[in-house]
Amino acid sequence: MxxxxxxxxxxxxxxxxxxxxxxxxxxxxxxxxxxxxxxxxxxxxxxxxxxxxxxxxxxxxxxxFLCGTAEATTCIATDEDFFLWNQKYQSLIDVKSRMSDGDYVVEVNAPSSLDERAFENVVLVFGNSESPSLFVPLQTYDEDGKKVTWYTVAGEMVRNQTLEFSYGEGCGISVSVPVIFN
Structure with missing residues:
Protein backbone atom coordinates (compact mmCIF):
# COMPACT_ATOMS: atom_id res chain seq x y z
CA MET A 1 0.00 0.00 0.00
CA PHE A 65 -5.61 7.74 -9.22
CA LEU A 66 -6.83 4.47 -10.70
CA CYS A 67 -4.70 1.72 -9.31
CA GLY A 68 -3.30 -0.96 -11.51
CA THR A 69 -2.62 -4.28 -9.88
CA ALA A 70 0.16 -6.72 -10.47
CA GLU A 71 0.62 -10.18 -9.13
CA ALA A 72 4.01 -11.39 -8.08
CA THR A 73 5.14 -14.55 -6.45
CA THR A 74 8.39 -15.12 -4.70
CA CYS A 75 9.97 -18.46 -4.29
CA ILE A 76 12.54 -18.73 -1.56
CA ALA A 77 14.42 -21.99 -1.36
CA THR A 78 16.16 -22.61 1.93
CA ASP A 79 19.52 -24.27 2.46
CA GLU A 80 17.56 -27.27 3.70
CA ASP A 81 15.66 -27.46 0.38
CA PHE A 82 18.95 -27.45 -1.56
CA PHE A 83 20.37 -30.10 0.75
CA LEU A 84 17.33 -32.35 0.32
CA TRP A 85 17.29 -31.90 -3.49
CA ASN A 86 20.99 -32.74 -3.66
CA GLN A 87 20.49 -35.85 -1.48
CA LYS A 88 17.53 -37.02 -3.55
CA TYR A 89 18.70 -36.22 -7.11
CA GLN A 90 22.52 -36.08 -7.22
CA SER A 91 22.77 -39.82 -7.84
CA LEU A 92 20.63 -39.45 -11.01
CA ILE A 93 23.21 -37.14 -12.63
CA ASP A 94 26.31 -38.82 -14.03
CA VAL A 95 29.47 -36.69 -14.20
CA LYS A 96 32.65 -38.38 -15.48
CA SER A 97 36.08 -36.85 -15.97
CA ARG A 98 39.08 -38.33 -17.75
CA MET A 99 42.54 -37.13 -18.70
CA SER A 100 43.29 -36.69 -22.42
CA ASP A 101 46.58 -35.17 -23.63
CA GLY A 102 47.11 -33.11 -20.46
CA ASP A 103 43.53 -31.79 -20.44
CA TYR A 104 40.49 -33.08 -18.64
CA VAL A 105 37.34 -34.00 -20.54
CA VAL A 106 34.17 -33.82 -18.46
CA GLU A 107 31.10 -35.67 -19.75
CA VAL A 108 27.69 -35.15 -18.16
CA ASN A 109 24.43 -37.12 -18.47
CA ALA A 110 21.35 -35.81 -16.69
CA PRO A 111 17.67 -36.79 -16.70
CA SER A 112 15.35 -34.80 -19.01
CA SER A 113 12.99 -34.22 -16.09
CA LEU A 114 12.79 -34.56 -12.31
CA ASP A 115 9.43 -34.97 -10.57
CA GLU A 116 7.65 -33.99 -13.81
CA ARG A 117 9.67 -30.76 -14.03
CA ALA A 118 11.45 -30.35 -17.35
CA PHE A 119 15.17 -29.71 -17.59
CA GLU A 120 15.85 -25.96 -17.95
CA ASN A 121 19.64 -25.47 -17.94
CA VAL A 122 23.01 -26.38 -16.53
CA VAL A 123 25.79 -23.99 -15.56
CA LEU A 124 29.43 -24.57 -14.72
CA VAL A 125 30.58 -22.69 -11.63
CA PHE A 126 34.29 -22.17 -10.89
CA GLY A 127 34.94 -21.45 -7.23
CA ASN A 128 32.31 -20.82 -4.59
CA SER A 129 28.71 -20.87 -5.87
CA GLU A 130 27.90 -17.81 -3.71
CA SER A 131 30.58 -15.68 -5.40
CA PRO A 132 31.99 -17.63 -8.35
CA SER A 133 35.13 -16.62 -10.22
CA LEU A 134 33.48 -17.92 -13.42
CA PHE A 135 29.85 -18.80 -14.20
CA VAL A 136 29.28 -20.42 -17.63
CA PRO A 137 26.02 -21.83 -19.05
CA LEU A 138 26.59 -25.07 -20.95
CA GLN A 139 24.84 -26.14 -24.15
CA THR A 140 23.04 -29.48 -23.88
CA TYR A 141 21.65 -31.91 -26.42
CA ASP A 142 19.28 -34.87 -26.19
CA GLU A 143 20.65 -38.39 -26.39
CA ASP A 144 18.69 -41.51 -25.46
CA GLY A 145 16.12 -39.51 -23.46
CA LYS A 146 18.78 -37.74 -21.39
CA LYS A 147 20.38 -34.31 -21.48
CA VAL A 148 24.04 -34.53 -22.40
CA THR A 149 26.83 -31.97 -22.27
CA TRP A 150 30.62 -31.99 -22.13
CA TYR A 151 33.53 -29.62 -21.81
CA THR A 152 37.31 -29.71 -21.60
CA VAL A 153 39.53 -27.92 -19.14
CA ALA A 154 43.32 -27.56 -19.11
CA GLY A 155 45.06 -29.58 -16.40
CA GLU A 156 46.41 -26.43 -14.73
CA MET A 157 42.86 -24.95 -14.58
CA VAL A 158 41.52 -27.78 -12.41
CA ARG A 159 39.98 -26.03 -9.43
CA ASN A 160 36.80 -26.20 -7.39
CA GLN A 161 34.14 -26.78 -10.08
CA THR A 162 30.44 -27.44 -9.63
CA LEU A 163 27.66 -28.13 -12.12
CA GLU A 164 24.31 -26.63 -11.18
CA PHE A 165 21.20 -28.09 -12.81
CA SER A 166 17.79 -26.39 -12.93
CA TYR A 167 14.53 -28.23 -13.46
CA GLY A 168 11.13 -26.59 -13.84
CA GLU A 169 10.20 -22.98 -14.48
CA GLY A 170 9.93 -20.45 -11.68
CA CYS A 171 10.13 -22.26 -8.36
CA GLY A 172 11.81 -25.37 -9.69
CA ILE A 173 14.42 -27.78 -8.44
CA SER A 174 18.11 -26.95 -8.29
CA VAL A 175 20.75 -29.67 -7.97
CA SER A 176 24.48 -29.06 -7.47
CA VAL A 177 26.99 -31.71 -8.46
CA PRO A 178 30.71 -31.26 -7.72
CA VAL A 179 33.11 -32.18 -10.53
CA ILE A 180 35.71 -34.63 -9.28
CA PHE A 181 38.90 -34.92 -11.33
CA ASN A 182 40.68 -38.28 -11.22
Whole structure:
Protein backbone atom coordinates (compact mmCIF):
# COMPACT_ATOMS: atom_id res chain seq x y z
CA MET A 1 0.00 0.00 0.00
CA UNK A 2 2.85 2.37 0.87
CA UNK A 3 4.55 1.73 -2.45
CA UNK A 4 1.30 2.44 -4.36
CA UNK A 5 0.85 5.69 -2.43
CA UNK A 6 4.45 6.73 -3.09
CA UNK A 7 4.06 5.87 -6.78
CA UNK A 8 0.83 7.93 -7.02
CA UNK A 9 2.51 10.92 -5.30
CA UNK A 10 5.44 10.69 -7.69
CA UNK A 11 3.08 10.59 -10.71
CA UNK A 12 1.15 13.59 -9.39
CA UNK A 13 4.35 15.57 -8.83
CA UNK A 14 5.56 14.81 -12.36
CA UNK A 15 2.12 15.65 -13.80
CA UNK A 16 1.96 18.92 -11.83
CA UNK A 17 5.43 19.95 -13.05
CA UNK A 18 4.53 19.09 -16.64
CA UNK A 19 1.26 20.98 -16.31
CA UNK A 20 3.17 24.10 -15.25
CA UNK A 21 5.43 23.85 -18.28
CA UNK A 22 2.54 23.23 -20.66
CA UNK A 23 0.63 26.16 -19.19
CA UNK A 24 3.63 28.47 -19.52
CA UNK A 25 4.38 27.40 -23.08
CA UNK A 26 0.77 27.79 -24.20
CA UNK A 27 -0.15 30.91 -22.27
CA UNK A 28 -0.71 33.06 -25.39
CA UNK A 29 -4.05 34.80 -25.21
CA UNK A 30 -4.01 35.04 -21.44
CA UNK A 31 -2.63 37.71 -19.21
CA UNK A 32 0.38 35.49 -18.40
CA UNK A 33 1.90 35.14 -21.89
CA UNK A 34 5.21 36.46 -20.45
CA UNK A 35 5.40 33.62 -17.93
CA UNK A 36 8.20 31.12 -17.63
CA UNK A 37 7.51 27.56 -16.38
CA UNK A 38 8.78 28.41 -12.89
CA UNK A 39 6.67 31.53 -12.41
CA UNK A 40 3.28 30.47 -13.78
CA UNK A 41 0.28 31.00 -11.59
CA UNK A 42 -1.62 27.81 -12.25
CA UNK A 43 -4.99 29.01 -10.93
CA UNK A 44 -5.88 31.51 -13.71
CA UNK A 45 -4.90 28.96 -16.30
CA UNK A 46 -6.55 25.98 -14.63
CA UNK A 47 -9.97 26.66 -16.08
CA UNK A 48 -8.57 26.82 -19.59
CA UNK A 49 -6.29 23.76 -19.47
CA UNK A 50 -8.01 21.47 -17.01
CA UNK A 51 -11.64 21.99 -18.02
CA UNK A 52 -11.30 23.14 -21.63
CA UNK A 53 -9.84 21.70 -24.81
CA UNK A 54 -10.62 18.57 -26.74
CA UNK A 55 -9.39 16.15 -24.08
CA UNK A 56 -10.24 17.76 -20.76
CA UNK A 57 -7.75 17.02 -18.07
CA UNK A 58 -10.64 16.62 -15.65
CA UNK A 59 -10.73 13.05 -16.99
CA UNK A 60 -6.99 12.54 -17.10
CA UNK A 61 -6.19 13.62 -13.55
CA UNK A 62 -8.70 11.24 -11.89
CA UNK A 63 -7.39 8.49 -14.14
CA UNK A 64 -4.02 8.88 -12.45
CA PHE A 65 -5.61 7.74 -9.22
CA LEU A 66 -6.83 4.47 -10.70
CA CYS A 67 -4.70 1.72 -9.31
CA GLY A 68 -3.30 -0.96 -11.51
CA THR A 69 -2.62 -4.28 -9.88
CA ALA A 70 0.16 -6.72 -10.47
CA GLU A 71 0.62 -10.18 -9.13
CA ALA A 72 4.01 -11.39 -8.08
CA THR A 73 5.14 -14.55 -6.45
CA THR A 74 8.39 -15.12 -4.70
CA CYS A 75 9.97 -18.46 -4.29
CA ILE A 76 12.54 -18.73 -1.56
CA ALA A 77 14.42 -21.99 -1.36
CA THR A 78 16.16 -22.61 1.93
CA ASP A 79 19.52 -24.27 2.46
CA GLU A 80 17.56 -27.27 3.70
CA ASP A 81 15.66 -27.46 0.38
CA PHE A 82 18.95 -27.45 -1.56
CA PHE A 83 20.37 -30.10 0.75
CA LEU A 84 17.33 -32.35 0.32
CA TRP A 85 17.29 -31.90 -3.49
CA ASN A 86 20.99 -32.74 -3.66
CA GLN A 87 20.49 -35.85 -1.48
CA LYS A 88 17.53 -37.02 -3.55
CA TYR A 89 18.70 -36.22 -7.11
CA GLN A 90 22.52 -36.08 -7.22
CA SER A 91 22.77 -39.82 -7.84
CA LEU A 92 20.63 -39.45 -11.01
CA ILE A 93 23.21 -37.14 -12.63
CA ASP A 94 26.31 -38.82 -14.03
CA VAL A 95 29.47 -36.69 -14.20
CA LYS A 96 32.65 -38.38 -15.48
CA SER A 97 36.08 -36.85 -15.97
CA ARG A 98 39.08 -38.33 -17.75
CA MET A 99 42.54 -37.13 -18.70
CA SER A 100 43.29 -36.69 -22.42
CA ASP A 101 46.58 -35.17 -23.63
CA GLY A 102 47.11 -33.11 -20.46
CA ASP A 103 43.53 -31.79 -20.44
CA TYR A 104 40.49 -33.08 -18.64
CA VAL A 105 37.34 -34.00 -20.54
CA VAL A 106 34.17 -33.82 -18.46
CA GLU A 107 31.10 -35.67 -19.75
CA VAL A 108 27.69 -35.15 -18.16
CA ASN A 109 24.43 -37.12 -18.47
CA ALA A 110 21.35 -35.81 -16.69
CA PRO A 111 17.67 -36.79 -16.70
CA SER A 112 15.35 -34.80 -19.01
CA SER A 113 12.99 -34.22 -16.09
CA LEU A 114 12.79 -34.56 -12.31
CA ASP A 115 9.43 -34.97 -10.57
CA GLU A 116 7.65 -33.99 -13.81
CA ARG A 117 9.67 -30.76 -14.03
CA ALA A 118 11.45 -30.35 -17.35
CA PHE A 119 15.17 -29.71 -17.59
CA GLU A 120 15.85 -25.96 -17.95
CA ASN A 121 19.64 -25.47 -17.94
CA VAL A 122 23.01 -26.38 -16.53
CA VAL A 123 25.79 -23.99 -15.56
CA LEU A 124 29.43 -24.57 -14.72
CA VAL A 125 30.58 -22.69 -11.63
CA PHE A 126 34.29 -22.17 -10.89
CA GLY A 127 34.94 -21.45 -7.23
CA ASN A 128 32.31 -20.82 -4.59
CA SER A 129 28.71 -20.87 -5.87
CA GLU A 130 27.90 -17.81 -3.71
CA SER A 131 30.58 -15.68 -5.40
CA PRO A 132 31.99 -17.63 -8.35
CA SER A 133 35.13 -16.62 -10.22
CA LEU A 134 33.48 -17.92 -13.42
CA PHE A 135 29.85 -18.80 -14.20
CA VAL A 136 29.28 -20.42 -17.63
CA PRO A 137 26.02 -21.83 -19.05
CA LEU A 138 26.59 -25.07 -20.95
CA GLN A 139 24.84 -26.14 -24.15
CA THR A 140 23.04 -29.48 -23.88
CA TYR A 141 21.65 -31.91 -26.42
CA ASP A 142 19.28 -34.87 -26.19
CA GLU A 143 20.65 -38.39 -26.39
CA ASP A 144 18.69 -41.51 -25.46
CA GLY A 145 16.12 -39.51 -23.46
CA LYS A 146 18.78 -37.74 -21.39
CA LYS A 147 20.38 -34.31 -21.48
CA VAL A 148 24.04 -34.53 -22.40
CA THR A 149 26.83 -31.97 -22.27
CA TRP A 150 30.62 -31.99 -22.13
CA TYR A 151 33.53 -29.62 -21.81
CA THR A 152 37.31 -29.71 -21.60
CA VAL A 153 39.53 -27.92 -19.14
CA ALA A 154 43.32 -27.56 -19.11
CA GLY A 155 45.06 -29.58 -16.40
CA GLU A 156 46.41 -26.43 -14.73
CA MET A 157 42.86 -24.95 -14.58
CA VAL A 158 41.52 -27.78 -12.41
CA ARG A 159 39.98 -26.03 -9.43
CA ASN A 160 36.80 -26.20 -7.39
CA GLN A 161 34.14 -26.78 -10.08
CA THR A 162 30.44 -27.44 -9.63
CA LEU A 163 27.66 -28.13 -12.12
CA GLU A 164 24.31 -26.63 -11.18
CA PHE A 165 21.20 -28.09 -12.81
CA SER A 166 17.79 -26.39 -12.93
CA TYR A 167 14.53 -28.23 -13.46
CA GLY A 168 11.13 -26.59 -13.84
CA GLU A 169 10.20 -22.98 -14.48
CA GLY A 170 9.93 -20.45 -11.68
CA CYS A 171 10.13 -22.26 -8.36
CA GLY A 172 11.81 -25.37 -9.69
CA ILE A 173 14.42 -27.78 -8.44
CA SER A 174 18.11 -26.95 -8.29
CA VAL A 175 20.75 -29.67 -7.97
CA SER A 176 24.48 -29.06 -7.47
CA VAL A 177 26.99 -31.71 -8.46
CA PRO A 178 30.71 -31.26 -7.72
CA VAL A 179 33.11 -32.18 -10.53
CA ILE A 180 35.71 -34.63 -9.28
CA PHE A 181 38.90 -34.92 -11.33
CA ASN A 182 40.68 -38.28 -11.22
Missing amino acids: KSQLAEACCILKITYNKLLKIAANHAAGTNTHWASPNSVRICPLAKRYIFGGTMPMKWILPAL
